[in-house]
Amino acid sequence: MSIESFLSGKLRRFTVVDIGFVKVVYFLFGLLVFSVYPPLVETDWWFFLAIALACGLPLGFHFFSFAGSLLEKGQAYAQSNLPAYQVLLFMTQFFFALTLGSLFPVLASGDWWVYVLIMIVAAIKPLTKTWFW
Numbered sequence: 001m002s003i004e005s006f007l008s009g010k011l012r013r014f015t016v017v018d019i020g021f022v023k024v025v026y027f028l029f030g031l032l033v034f035s036v037y038p039p040l041v042e043t044d045w046w047f048f049l050a051i052a053l054a055c056g057l058p059l060g061f062h063f064f065s066f067a068g069s070l071l072e073k074g075q076a077y078a079q080s081n082l083p084a085y086q087v088l089l090f091m092t093q094f095f096f097a098l099t100l101g102s103l104f105p106v107l108a109s110g111d112w113w114v115y116v117l118i119m120i121v122a123a124i125k126p127l128t129k130t131w132f133w
Contacts, residue, residue: 007082062080
Protein backbone atom coordinates (compact mmCIF):
# COMPACT_ATOMS: atom_id res chain seq x y z
CA MET A 1 0.00 0.00 0.00
CA SER A 2 1.44 3.36 -1.01
CA ILE A 3 1.33 6.39 1.23
CA GLU A 4 -1.01 8.16 -1.19
CA SER A 5 -3.57 5.35 -1.11
CA PHE A 6 -3.32 5.25 2.71
CA LEU A 7 -3.88 9.00 3.00
CA SER A 8 -6.68 8.89 0.41
CA GLY A 9 -8.56 6.40 2.54
CA LYS A 10 -8.15 8.61 5.59
CA LEU A 11 -9.19 11.77 3.73
CA ARG A 12 -12.34 10.13 2.35
CA ARG A 13 -13.78 10.09 5.85
CA PHE A 14 -14.42 13.82 5.54
CA THR A 15 -17.88 15.25 5.05
CA VAL A 16 -18.71 18.52 3.33
CA VAL A 17 -18.76 20.24 6.73
CA ASP A 18 -15.29 18.91 7.55
CA ILE A 19 -13.91 20.25 4.28
CA GLY A 20 -15.49 23.61 5.09
CA PHE A 21 -13.69 23.71 8.44
CA VAL A 22 -10.43 22.66 6.77
CA LYS A 23 -10.86 25.55 4.33
CA VAL A 24 -11.32 27.94 7.26
CA VAL A 25 -8.13 26.65 8.89
CA TYR A 26 -6.16 27.03 5.66
CA PHE A 27 -7.56 30.54 5.15
CA LEU A 28 -6.67 31.61 8.69
CA PHE A 29 -3.18 30.19 8.27
CA GLY A 30 -2.78 32.44 5.22
CA LEU A 31 -3.88 35.46 7.24
CA LEU A 32 -1.49 34.46 10.02
CA VAL A 33 1.45 34.26 7.64
CA PHE A 34 0.45 37.56 6.02
CA SER A 35 0.28 39.28 9.41
CA VAL A 36 3.68 38.06 10.69
CA TYR A 37 5.72 38.29 7.47
CA PRO A 38 5.90 41.95 6.39
CA PRO A 39 7.51 41.49 2.92
CA LEU A 40 4.23 39.97 1.69
CA VAL A 41 2.59 43.38 2.04
CA GLU A 42 4.77 44.70 -0.78
CA THR A 43 3.41 42.18 -3.29
CA ASP A 44 0.39 43.25 -5.33
CA TRP A 45 -2.96 41.60 -4.61
CA TRP A 46 -3.51 40.51 -8.22
CA PHE A 47 -0.45 38.24 -8.05
CA PHE A 48 -1.91 36.35 -5.10
CA LEU A 49 -5.29 36.20 -6.84
CA ALA A 50 -3.75 34.78 -10.02
CA ILE A 51 -2.04 32.01 -8.05
CA ALA A 52 -5.24 31.26 -6.10
CA LEU A 53 -7.22 30.97 -9.34
CA ALA A 54 -4.57 28.77 -10.94
CA CYS A 55 -4.70 26.42 -7.96
CA GLY A 56 -8.48 26.52 -7.68
CA LEU A 57 -9.36 25.75 -11.30
CA PRO A 58 -8.56 22.02 -11.08
CA LEU A 59 -10.63 21.81 -7.90
CA GLY A 60 -13.54 23.55 -9.60
CA PHE A 61 -13.35 21.24 -12.61
CA HIS A 62 -13.25 18.23 -10.30
CA PHE A 63 -16.19 19.48 -8.23
CA PHE A 64 -18.42 20.24 -11.21
CA SER A 65 -17.59 16.94 -12.92
CA PHE A 66 -20.01 15.15 -10.59
CA ALA A 67 -23.70 14.81 -11.41
CA GLY A 68 -26.51 16.02 -9.18
CA SER A 69 -27.29 19.00 -7.01
CA LEU A 70 -24.64 21.04 -5.22
CA LEU A 71 -25.08 18.96 -2.07
CA GLU A 72 -24.66 15.71 -4.01
CA LYS A 73 -21.64 17.15 -5.79
CA GLY A 74 -20.16 18.13 -2.43
CA GLN A 75 -20.67 14.66 -1.01
CA ALA A 76 -19.13 13.04 -4.09
CA TYR A 77 -16.23 15.50 -3.89
CA ALA A 78 -15.64 14.59 -0.23
CA GLN A 79 -15.64 10.89 -1.10
CA SER A 80 -13.04 11.43 -3.85
CA ASN A 81 -10.68 13.43 -1.64
CA LEU A 82 -7.01 12.85 -2.45
CA PRO A 83 -3.80 14.31 -0.97
CA ALA A 84 -3.22 16.21 -4.21
CA TYR A 85 -6.61 17.90 -3.86
CA GLN A 86 -5.79 18.83 -0.27
CA VAL A 87 -2.58 20.50 -1.43
CA LEU A 88 -4.48 22.45 -4.08
CA LEU A 89 -7.15 23.37 -1.52
CA PHE A 90 -4.47 24.62 0.85
CA MET A 91 -2.76 26.68 -1.82
CA THR A 92 -6.08 28.12 -3.04
CA GLN A 93 -7.20 29.16 0.44
CA PHE A 94 -3.74 30.38 1.42
CA PHE A 95 -3.33 32.66 -1.59
CA PHE A 96 -6.95 33.81 -1.41
CA ALA A 97 -6.27 34.85 2.20
CA LEU A 98 -3.18 36.74 1.03
CA THR A 99 -5.31 38.46 -1.61
CA LEU A 100 -7.91 39.55 0.92
CA GLY A 101 -5.18 40.55 3.37
CA SER A 102 -3.70 42.81 0.70
CA LEU A 103 -7.05 44.36 -0.18
CA PHE A 104 -8.37 44.65 3.38
CA PRO A 105 -5.45 45.15 5.78
CA VAL A 106 -7.78 45.03 8.77
CA LEU A 107 -8.08 41.24 8.23
CA ALA A 108 -4.37 40.82 8.89
CA SER A 109 -4.11 43.28 11.74
CA GLY A 110 -4.90 40.82 14.53
CA ASP A 111 -2.44 39.30 16.93
CA TRP A 112 -0.95 35.95 15.94
CA TRP A 113 -2.49 34.14 18.91
CA VAL A 114 -6.00 35.09 17.79
CA TYR A 115 -5.48 33.33 14.45
CA VAL A 116 -3.97 30.29 16.17
CA LEU A 117 -6.84 30.07 18.65
CA ILE A 118 -9.49 30.25 15.93
CA MET A 119 -7.59 27.67 13.84
CA ILE A 120 -7.50 25.29 16.81
CA VAL A 121 -11.23 25.65 17.38
CA ALA A 122 -12.02 25.20 13.68
CA ALA A 123 -9.75 22.14 13.44
CA ILE A 124 -11.49 20.19 16.20
CA LYS A 125 -14.28 18.76 14.02
CA PRO A 126 -12.05 17.57 11.12
CA LEU A 127 -9.57 16.10 13.60
CA THR A 128 -12.31 13.89 15.03
CA LYS A 129 -12.47 12.18 11.61
CA THR A 130 -8.76 11.84 10.85
CA TRP A 131 -5.43 13.24 11.98
CA PHE A 132 -3.91 12.91 8.51
CA TRP A 133 -5.08 16.11 6.86
